[in-house]
Amino acid sequence: MSQLPGVEVVPRQTLLDVTDLIEFFQRRESVSGVQRVIAETAPLLLAADPYLLAVILDRPRGVFVALTRAEVAQFFGAAVSANREAQANDADTCLLRAQTAPPVRIDANTVLAFLGAVWINDALMLAARDAHALGAKLVYLLYDLTPVLETGHTAAVSRLFERYLNLVLDTASMVPAISQSSRNDFVAYAAAHGAKAPAGSVTGLPCGITPGRYDTSVRPWPRPYALFVGTVEARKNHVLALNTWKQLVDKHGIDGVPDLVCIGRLGWHADEFLRAYVESNGLGGKVSLLSTSVSDAELAAFYANAEFTVYPSRYEGWGLPVSESLAFGKLPVVARNSSLPEAGGTLAVYFESDNAIDMAIVIERDALNLETRMRIESQIADNFVDLTWQHVADAISHDIEQARSREGRKPMYPTIDLGREYVLAAGEDAPDSGYADQYLRHLQTEGLTPMLRQPRSADDFIVVDAGVIGTFGSPQTWGLEIRPGCRADFRFTRPVAGPLTILISTRSMPGLARIDAIGPGGPVQQEVYLGSVITLPLGDGAAGEPAQVTLSVTDAADSIEGFLGIKSFVVLAAEDLQTQVIALKSAADALRQELDFVTNTRSWKVTAPLRKLKGRGAS
Known part of the structure; x- marks a missing residue:
């Protein structure tokens, strides 16, 4: 097993994401199902490929960090602890170290393989999109399509799984599956959505519980x-x-x-x-x-x-x-x-x-x-005759090599509608219409976009997931967080010819952040008051051409939470000043409402003399 200590790209570099398993250990849960697949196959893959790096996602920064040799031995070595408390402590230490460790560098020489439950980790999905945008070839192990083929899941789970399937269809170079049935379902799903399913092997799965490992001589039940x-x-x-x-x-x-x-x-x-x-x-x-x-x-x-x-x-x-x-x-x-x-x-x-x-x-x-x-x-x-984990690892390894030999998937530039505001967070389901007051409140608040007060669309994620790429913290209910040193790329196909402008709404909280932006409209440096609207030029171009602007946060020390939160975006014709004014007025109204709320709280009134003493105003 070879875990390279540095972060420099080497020829044939393969990254094996093990985030799912490490976070599973952190929750003190026993390994089963998907996590057992990682626990059993990762050591075999690591032993077979000297250029393979086991990596985890650092959620606050949205970047992948390599495990150290000691961590690989802790989680995948011959003497792995079976004590859940010890595993949890090791996982805590590992994830804490990752927050300050240098990220692995990802480019077209990289193959990144996911064996875990990517569909329940929206932060991991964002990071996979970013790795693909940087040129990596992605391999996903497919388990099943239960949330979209079987009823009985919540709307939120089904929506998250649809986002996962879109991610796989957009970015995967190879998709091994645990059964031919799952593979067939995936191919059918892709065809139904106008896409072609990437190729992949069928691995099968060995038993998780087998005879010979335990004493089974004592009957556990008193009757047949x-x-x-x-x-x-x-x-x-x-x-x-x-x-x-x-x-x-x-x-x-x-x-x-x-x-x-x-x-x-x-x-x-x-x-x-x-x-x-x-x-x-x-x-x-x-x-x-x-x-x-x-x-x-x-x-x-x-x-x-x-x-x-x-x-x-x-x-x-x-x-x-x-x-x-x-x-x-x-x-x-x-x-x-x-x-x-x-x-x-x-x-x-x-x-x-x-x-x-x-x-x-x-x-x-x-x-x-x-x-x-x-x-x-x-x-x-x-x-x-039971299958073996070596058989599974060999099938995955084969698909990794197939991905390496193939041309990488092209970057995504989704088609957008001019003047339509796209919300970055998945919306909450509306309450039951039987509760008329709650339903009306939802339609008038969460059901509308932040800037233009347009009705939110349930399929915003199709554009947002492909069109907003970067290094984000864990997705929030209100949108995405960008910490200092991190970035967001807004990329799409120009909906019309001529000069365009992008407006980006930010989350309201005390303070400001400093940003740099680079795009076809030229470089921009701004101080952004949190809760205001960022306006960036997209330059001129023909309809159908790709456009991209990159927004980086350089400093957020003056914000109370240490990051810039972004909630939505809309692309407008540069001369559409009327719509820009509507967006800016909505942001100003929201800030005014928040300020009114703060200034009417008891704590604000009680601390008025102190603020007056400090020269910060008491009214």
Whole structure:
């Protein structure tokens, strides 16, 4: 394993982002799912490529920082600590060091690979966009398209995932996927959005829990049972399993059916199952739910001593509980959809997805019939071969090399509408229209843009994500923060011919910041009072030509929070002075309202004598 200490670019430089795993350690959570993929494959990739650097995102600056050799050994070496508290302390130290460490330099010689859950980290998505703009070739490991193909997610989660998919389609050179099903879904999604999906390998996934690593001789349950492992959420379809068990108990009697033991943390939108489970008292004790404190060792014992397993999920990217069941020699009864036939192959038995009657028939035929089940278990013992993490790492490494050999993706210059204000933060969903007062307040405040008071558009992110690139702090509910030494590039295709001007609204807070701006309208240096509007010339040009202006913060010492916050932008014809006045007046009105609020607070009135004494005014 080779972790280079410096930040200079070397030939064939590859950066492996491990932010997701390090922040997972920081939260004191046990490694599973996506994070297990990073934990298992990163050491293999690091060992195989002497030019590979493990990097993390420094959120306040929006830049990638290389791990030190000591940190690589802590998180990926042979003696990695299994103690969550120790891991969390190491992660805290690592992320704190990153805040003052020099960033890695990124250019066209760089390949940057993401193995983690980029879709839940909007700061990481911003940094990936910036790396692409600097010339890097990006590789993303694709898991599934659950938030856009399955209901049961919040609008915010679905919107964030759409932003992730747009990011991948705009910037990826290669996209390996954990299953052919996920790959097919990605290709179909791209086609439906007028894009071509980047190529990529299919990796598959090895089991997370395997026999031989734990003592499974002690039975964890007092009666015969079937096992269902999976997060308790709508997609996993616990309610179908409950209904199927009711059918089986009604037909065969309470002693003719094994218990159903469900193991998994509580997720979202599982209210239908939880209500039925509580109201029926777990079908009179035949169905049990263990949602917390089941260790890997205990889970292995549950697998090893189960009669069989069930997995009725409506959609998966792979289906680890299916392959884990096979690893323990147990028959999995599985819904036929998405990637589940890839995980189960010819050794699992399948029922029609979301069909309780068919699920019950298959369980009766293949699982409750002891002779049939033993025959299938014999086939499993003779034929099941688990994938290896080396196989996964080799597939990812292959795609990294493919990305290196390909021409990098071209920079994005999105098409914008002249005079339309684009908001940089994802808007909050409107409250239920049944609450008329709240709904009206939302339409008149959060539902309008800051400068021109235009209705906000839900698809602003399509332009904003591609058109506003830079080194930002973590995205905020109001927009983006630019700290001293950091920058924002506004880039787009000119909507019309002629001279243009860009207006950028800033977040209101006490103080000012100093900026430099470089663009086709020439260099600009300004002192910006926070809450005012920045006006920058974009020069002259033909419609359809690319335009870009770069805004850098040189000093924010006189601002209370130490950064410049930007909220929205609009591009206008340079001679459109009327609209510029409207934008400036909106900013002035907002500042006046804020000042009125401050000066009417009790603390302002109480400190008036002190301000008068200091010569700073008491009124």
